[in-house]
Structures are given as structure tokens and as C-alpha cells.
Amino acid sequence: xxxxxxxxxxxxAVMVVLGIAASLLGVNRYLTANGLNLASLLGFSLIMGFGxxxxxxxxxxxxxKWSTGARVIAQPQNPDEAWIVDTVRKFADxxxxxxxxxxxYEGEANAFATGxxxxxxxxxxxxxxxQGMTREEVEAVIGHEIAHVANGDMVTMTLIQGVMNTFVxxxxxxxxxxxxxxxxxxxxxxxxxxGYMVSTVVLDILLGFLASMxxxxxxxxxxxxxxxxxxxxxxxxxxxxxxxARLGGMQPGELPKSVxxxxxxxxxxxxxxxxxxxxxxxxxxxxTR
Numbered sequence: 052x053x054x055x056x057x058x059x060x061x062x063x064a065v066m067v068v069l070g071i072a073a074s075l076l077g078v079n080r081y082l083t084a085n086g087l088n089l090a091s092l093l094g095f096s097l098i099m100g101f102g103x104x105x106x107x108x109x110x111x112x113x114x115x116k117w118s119t120g121a122r123v124i125a126q127p128q129n130p131d132e133a134w135i136v137d138t139v140r141k142f143a144d145x146x147x148x149x150x151x152x153x154x155x156y157e158g159e160a161n162a163f164a165t166g167x168x169x170x171x172x173x174x175x176x177x178x179x180x181x182q183g184m185t186r187e188e189v190e191a192v193i194g195h196e197i198a199h200v201a202n203g204d205m206v207t208m209t210l211i212q213g214v215m216n217t218f219v220x221x222x223x224x225x226x227x228x229x230x231x232x233x234x235x236x237x238x239x240x241x242x243x244x245x246g247y248m249v250s251t252v253v254l255d256i257l258l259g260f261l262a263s264m265x266x267x268x269x270x271x272x273x274x275x276x277x278x279x280x281x282x283x284x285x286x287x288x289x290x291x292x293x294x295x296a297r298l299g300g301m302q303p304g305e306l307p308k309s310v311x312x313x314x315x316x317x318x319x320x321x322x323x324x325x326x327x328x329x330x331x332x333x334x335x336x337x338x339t340r
Contacts, residue, residue, distance in 0.1 A: 067129045083211050087228050112152075112173045113311030119280060121154035121175045131181065139174055139194050141226045142284050146201035148172070155158040160184070163211040164196040165205060172200040184297055191281050191290035197279025204273050215262035223254035270325040275335050295336075299329040 075264035107114075116122065138154050143150045149170035159179040165171035175194045181189060199205070227250035234246040278295070282288035326332075 052146050061246060065221070072114075087224075092224060096221040096224075097219045099220045100215075101213035104209045104213040108167050108205060110172075111167060111205065115163065115165045115173060115175070116154065119156040119158065119175065121173075123152050123154045123173075128289070135176065135181075135193070138190055139197065142194050142197040143200075145255075145284050146197050146280075148197070148201050151200060154179070160298060162196055164199045166200070167205065169200045169203050169205075179301075183282060183301055184294060187290045188294035188297055191285060191294040193275045194284040195291065195294075195324065196282030197284065198277040200271075202273070202280065204277070207273065208266070208270065211268055215266055219255060219258040219262050223251050223258055225256055227251040247280040267325055271327045274326050276333050278336055279339055282336060282339070288339065292336050293332050295329050295333050300313070 116123070124132050124136055127136055132155070135155070137154045140150050151164070151166070151172040151174045154173060156175055158177040158178055160177060160183050162174070162176040162180055164172055165175045174193065176193065180192060184192070207209040228246045230250045231247035277292055279288075280289045285291070294333065327335075
């Protein structure tokens with residue numbers, strides 16, 4: 052509930068900051084004089100920016116089950132499944148959260164946590180992870196995912212993505228309107244022209260790349276915290292270090308985009324990667340002993 056309040060408060064703060072900045076810079080008068088209403092643009096930007104992020108958050112758990120083919124362990128069918136469920140329950144109790152749903156899915160080594168709220172989350176591990184790691188290493192990975200849930204990382208990432216989306220939508224249209232007006236100084240026709248339409252598409256892409264880098268940076272910091280959270284839940288960091296070292300020598304399983312940021316590993320390139328390099332994560336754990 053606290054993070055949901057923070058999400059709503061941040062939405063309002065974004066609207067206020069953009070409105071004040073536009074007024075101070077004279078953008079409000081400029082836009083209104085040229086037919087683009089600032090209040091409408093702010094509302095549109097917020098709806099576009101947070102709408103998709105909110106929807107993705109709310110449907111994250113069913114989409115994760117569907118896209119990975121995860122099978123929820125309603126009743127353990129063997130000792131391994133019973134151990135996984137017991138491990139998740141143990142860490143959930145330590146972290147002070149409601150027991151998440153537990154699932155297994157077919158695939159290379161990976162695991163993820165998802166869900167709109169930390170007290171109704173899903174923790175899933177792959178068959179590749181279970182087959183390629185020792186129990187102690189798997190336990191550390193589960194602790195990492197429980198730390199994500201306890202930290203409210205699903206809502207945090209939605210918040211950050213929504214803020215970035217809002218700025219992208221707002222700025223791309225303000226800049227595009229300015230470009231279009233400059234190109235059509237002697238044109239008496241009203242309404243945006245082709246310059247506005249082309250500029251909006253180009254700026255949405257360029258600013259979107261910049262926003263993705265910022266979101267990825269926040270995601271990487273969150274991974275360090277989840278690693279540390281696993282070490283705290285286990286009472287020592289050796290197991291998490293061993294699990295990360297093991298992952299470094301394995302082919303990581305690719306996750307759907309909707310849950311990729313919540314996996315134990317993944318990402319594309321350093322600037323756009325949602326996860327720090329394995330070596331940096333191990334070093335961070337060693338430095339916190």
C-alpha cells in the first residue's frame with residue numbers, strides 16, 4: 052500500500068514539475084497560443100506514460116505463467132518440489148511477506164519473481180537451474196527472488212518506467228511542436244503539419260532509448276540489493292556468490308520481456324542491461340561481509 056501511494060504521489064509530482072517548468076520557460080503560453088493545450092498534453096502524457104506500465108504490472112503474474120509455461124505447485128508431487136515450496140515459505144516468513152505462489156517451468160537456468168503486490172507474488176524457477184546447481188545455490192537464488200518481492204521491486208520498476216515514459220511523451224511532443232512551428236512560420240494553416248508527425252516518431256525513439264538506459268541503471272542497482280537480501284536471508288553471502296559464479300559458467304535462460312528484469316540474470320549490452328555483470332555482483336557481496 053505504501054508503494055502504491057508513492058506511485059500515485061509521484062504521478063502527481065511529475066504533473067506539477069512539468070507544469071511549473073513549462074510555465075517558467077514560457078512554454079505554456081507558447082503552446083496555448085499555437086493550439087496545443089498544456090493541461091491536455093500533461094494528461095495525455097501521464098495516461099500514455101503510466102497506463103501501459105500499470106497494465107503490465109497488473110497482468111504480470113498471469114502473463115508470466117502463460118509466456119513461460121510455468122506450472123504452479125499447488126501440491127508438491129515429489130521431494131524436490133516439497134523442498135522448493137518449503138524454502139520459499141521459510142524465506143517469505145523471514146522477509147515478512149505473504150507466501151508467494153511457487154512455480155517451475157521448463158528452460159535453461161534462470162528464475163524470476165513477479166506480481167502486482169508483494170503479498171500476492173509469484174516465484175518461479177527453471178528446470179535448468181534446478182538441474183545445474185546445488186541445493187544451497189538454488190536456495191540462494193530463491194532468496195534473491197524473495198528479496199525482490201520483499202523490496203517491492205515490481206512496483207518500483209513500474210514507477211520508474213512510468214515516469215520515464217511520461218517525460219518521453221511530453222518532451223517529444225513539445226519539441227516536435229516547436230520544430231513544426233519553425234518549419235511553418237509562413238504557413239497560415241492551423242494544426243500540426245508533417246514536421247510534427249515525423250519529429251514525434253523520431254523523438255519518441257531517441258528519447259525512449261535514453262529512458263531505457265536510465266531504467267536499466269535503476270534495475271542494476273536493484274539487483275545488488277536483491278543479492279544482498281539473499282545473503283541476509285541465508286545468514287551468509289557465500290551461497291549467493293557461489294550461485295552467481297555458477298551462473299557465469301552456464302547458458303542463462305531467456306525470459307519474456309515482461310519478467311526479464313526480475314530474473315536472476317539477463318540483459319543486452321552494458322547500458323541497456325537490467326543486470327550488472329556477474330563479476331561486479333560477486334565483488335559487491337564480498338565487500339559487504
